[in-house]
Amino acid sequence: MVTARGEESDVVLGLGVGADDYIHKPFSPSELIARVRAVLRRGPIRDSDPDRMVVRGPLAIDPVRYRIKVDGRRLEFTPTEFRLLHVLASHPGRVFTRGQLLDRAVGDRAVVIDRNIDVHVRAVRKKLGPHRGLIQTVRGIGYCFRDEEGQEV
16 A cells, blocks of 8 residues: 555554555655565465355355355355355455455456446345345445454454
8 A cells, every 4th residue: 555644543544454565655666666576475365275165154155066055044146246255255354445356256357347346245245134244344445254253344
């Protein structure tokens, strides 16, 4: 994250909502390049095993069978809704931007705008019913799945 805001609370907030690093103006271009290289060395975000069953509280996602159960009851999701929920639940506490979710859930073949993801999130929340709070909105950024301890982000 590159910003003009340099207060400690701004840095803590930025890192807390998912930034890998935080640099404020004025900054040295060589420092920025060094920080970007350090983040790139960490490698891309990967699911450790994309076929592994994901269980988060009342939610169970079986990516091999494309099945989702909530409180033991099977629910029907569209392929996009399924991928969206799977991405979020596979990384509890991690904040995804709308663009990142579109790339992972819809793919680059579809012509959509980043706000389309809001429609999909709304549909997923509706299907989750009383567990709709598992997906949290991070205002101005995107969405995340409630972390393992059930804490809000």
